[in-house]
Amino acid sequence: MDMLQPISGVPALVAMVGKVLAVFTATMLVVAYTTLAERKISAWIQDRSGPNRVGPWGLLQPIADGIKNFLKEETMPATANRFWFVAGPMLSITPALVTIAVVPFAAPLPTPWGVVDMIVADIPIGILYILALSSLGVYGLVLSGWSSNNKYAFLGGLRASAQMVSYEVALGLSLVSVLMLAGNVTLTQVVWQQQEMGFWFAFPLSLGFILFLISAFAETNRLPFDMPEAESELVTGYHTEYSSMKFSMFFIAEYSHMLTASALMATLFFGGWDLPGAWDNAFWHEGMLIAGFDAAGAPILAQPAWWKTLLTLAGFGLKTVFFLFLYIWVRWTLPRFRYDQVMSLGWKVMLPTALAYVMVVSATVLVLDLLEVSYGFTFGLVLTLVSGLCTVAFLFFLDSDRIISGASVPYRQDRPVRMPVTQVDAGAPGLSGD
Amino acid sequence: MAVQVKVMRRPEPGRSSYLRAALKGMALTFKHMVNPDKVTQQYPEEQTELHPRWRGTHRMEVHADGRPKCVACGLCPTVCPANCIRLVGGEDDQGNRYPVVYEIDEFRCIFCGMCQEVCPVEAIHVGRHFENAEYSRSRFVYDLDRLMEQDHPTTLLWDPSDPRSE
Numbered sequence A: 001m002d003m004l005q006p007i008s009g010v011p012a013l014v015a016m017v018g019k020v021l022a023v024f025t026a027t028m029l030v031v032a033y034t035t036l037a038e039r040k041i042s043a044w045i046q047d048r049s050g051p052n053r054v055g056p057w058g059l060l061q062p063i064a065d066g067i068k069n070f071l072k073e074e075t076m077p078a079t080a081n082r083f084w085f086v087a088g089p090m091l092s093i094t095p096a097l098v099t100i101a102v103v104p105f106a107a108p109l110p111t112p113w114g115v116v117d118m119i120v121a122d123i124p125i126g127i128l129y130i131l132a133l134s135s136l137g138v139y140g141l142v143l144s145g146w147s148s149n150n151k152y153a154f155l156g157g158l159r160a161s162a163q164m165v166s167y168e169v170a171l172g173l174s175l176v177s178v179l180m181l182a183g184n185v186t187l188t189q190v191v192w193q194q195q196e197m198g199f200w201f202a203f204p205l206s207l208g209f210i211l212f213l214i215s216a217f218a219e220t221n222r223l224p225f226d227m228p229e230a231e232s233e234l235v236t237g238y239h240t241e242y243s244s245m246k247f248s249m250f251f252i253a254e255y256s257h258m259l260t261a262s263a264l265m266a267t268l269f270f271g272g273w274d275l276p277g278a279w280d281n282a283f284w285h286e287g288m289l290i291a292g293f294d295a296a297g298a299p300i301l302a303q304p305a306w307w308k309t310l311l312t313l314a315g316f317g318l319k320t321v322f323f324l325f326l327y328i329w330v331r332w333t334l335p336r337f338r339y340d341q342v343m344s345l346g347w348k349v350m351l352p353t354a355l356a357y358v359m360v361v362s363a364t365v366l367v368l369d370l371l372e373v374s375y376g377f378t379f380g381l382v383l384t385l386v387s388g389l390c391t392v393a394f395l396f397f398l399d400s401d402r403i404i405s406g407a408s409v410p411y412r413q414d415r416p417v418r419m420p421v422t423q424v425d426a427g428a429p430g431l432s433g434d
Numbered sequence B: 001m002a003v004q005v006k007v008m009r010r011p012e013p014g015r016s017s018y019l020r021a022a023l024k025g026m027a028l029t030f031k032h033m034v035n036p037d038k039v040t041q042q043y044p045e046e047q048t049e050l051h052p053r054w055r056g057t058h059r060m061e062v063h064a065d066g067r068p069k070c071v072a073c074g075l076c077p078t079v080c081p082a083n084c085i086r087l088v089g090g091e092d093d094q095g096n097r098y099p100v101v102y103e104i105d106e107f108r109c110i111f112c113g114m115c116q117e118v119c120p121v122e123a124i125h126v127g128r129h130f131e132n133a134e135y136s137r138s139r140f141v142y143d144l145d146r147l148m149e150q151d152h153p154t155t156l157l158w159d160p161s162d163p164r165s166e
């Protein structure tokens, strides 16, 4: 019988190089076109038509931007710390680009030489690797803010670190529930567990998804959490002093962070490259590529095909693009939080909720295990119900009469005022002093 | 002394929401995003129609034989509030005065249109035209020949049929 074997030897090397090149090119292209999409969508939201001069429909705009950035003058502030000023952009772009390597992006591709996994590096520490590297990205921000020797840049860097620390916690905790279900930290395994359960984790772990989404916005420094850049307060924050390609590198870093976060959301909570139905399931189990287990527990062999790879790739792309779109959409809708609101949301709402949710999920899993419900559809259904309740409660709590009020005293209508006061009603125009 | 305090009205307790408001906002921006009715004017292709009283690039009127209409009376450099007109007058054999040098610095000009108003022979005009970008600053000093070459419509500073410009 012709067993499907993983690719090995020289063809494996060739496949590896091919995958690396393809993923890198695709990442850079997606990043470039996300900047265009950002400008187009922001324009549409504001009833404008956006860039449409360079190339048909403005499609060559990112290239024009790139050329422009190359031709700009490099500036170096006289008082900057030269070494870290130059190292800053590199430190922020590298972690942003390398994280995408551990995300599986399609079903395995069969070739005459063996089966090629559609992932650049299927390392056994997948999620931990992502967490580690994505928090390394903050060093680039902090160091470039500090080394610029500019107070706005410095404040931007400080905010970046504080924000990163606060939301990293909630992000990590919201991942714990995923890891409990997946039982492993490799992303291929996470995708496989979702296929086996028949549920994408966004349903059995809905609150986890919401927490992850919010923290991911904060981690990528996108509005409504773009404290480190905050144009209206800090010029442009940590990259105020940068010009030319160095500035551009911060941009690429920001957008590739977005891309990684979107790809992660798709992988962890929306099945990765998995499409509805069992036809595309594939996973390496004891040297065999299997699609699942039959009733007796014997493995069913998977039938990989090139069209399955293409379809799942398209599915993964769609999910990722949706989250990229969500990023842009939210950015052009919501105003920026105040700094203390960001902090209090992180520590007073996100962290306790994430902790409590981990408890709820683990308790549910424990009870299900004690009742000997096997990992599968029923298991997912029960978790979906429990998580649904938690989500509704969380949203209700957040929504019912809570202005996120930060460190200041809660607002009271009847607060006594010490000094003699003439009150001027701001609601009526023409009365106020200014 | 009493302190003035501006009272900002917060929503009544129990009547505020953050999430619902955010979702409402997202729905609104989405509606605008898919709305095909955009306000952008595709500028070089689609020109704005300038108002008849638009005051832009200057233009010197020319006699049928190609001489400038200006008689070098010196009124416009006198009245010009930005002091950007340079005029050196001369006189030919028949005693007709004409401008030997006539230059307007379009950078210093504030386009008040007073030169046009004051000119006794309706020679200098401000025009309904604004596309006068150049690659160097020196190109913005228009000499007499350049002013005479301009062929854009001139400004209607005062319309007799609409004396109060309504």
Ligand code: SF4
Residues within 6 Å of the ligand: B076, B079, B080, B081, B082, B083, B084, B085, B104, B108, B109, B110, B111, B112, B113, B114, B115, B116, B126
């Ligand atoms: S428009 Fe006004 S400022 Fe300009 S040249 Fe004429 S008088 Fe001077």
Ligand code: SF4
Residues within 6 Å of the ligand: B069, B070, B071, B072, B073, B074, B075, B076, B077, B087, B115, B118, B119, B120, B121, B122, B123, B124
């Ligand atoms: S007011 Fe008219 S005629 Fe007199 S100098 Fe100016 S342009 Fe010439």
